[in-house]
Amino acid sequence: MDTTRILLLRSESDDPSSIDQSLGARLSAQTRVNNEKIVVTEEIFQRDDDADLERKLARWQENKVSAVIGATNVPESTRLGELAAKMNLL
Numbered sequence: 001m002d003t004t005r006i007l008l009l010r011s012e013s014d015d016p017s018s019i020d021q022s023l024g025a026r027l028s029a030q031t032r033v034n035n036e037k038i039v040v041t042e043e044i045f046q047r048d049d050d051a052d053l054e055r056k057l058a059r060w061q062e063n064k065v066s067a068v069i070g071a072t073n074v075p076e077s078t079r080l081g082e083l084a085a086k087m088n089l090l
Helices: 015-027 050-058 074-086
Strands: 003-012 036-045 067-071
Touching: 003 015, 003 050, 015 036, 015 067, 036 050, 050 074, 067 074
Parallel strands: 003 036, 003 067
Antiparallel strands: none
């Protein structure tokens, strides 16, 4: 059985939107597609701290993932996409 690894990043906050997005990603990962096992690993970073976001992503440079999901606001999401591409995470 193949394993699909997904990295889920969200900012540390009580913002219900980020929490709901995170929960939705985790629940959807429970559904197998083509008999694949989906493993979601969640990393939490400090809101409005680009350096912390970059540190959390850097941990995954050697361990390729199939997807990076951001339960973030728009500026954080933009930065997440830029960093993931720059680090060649996928």
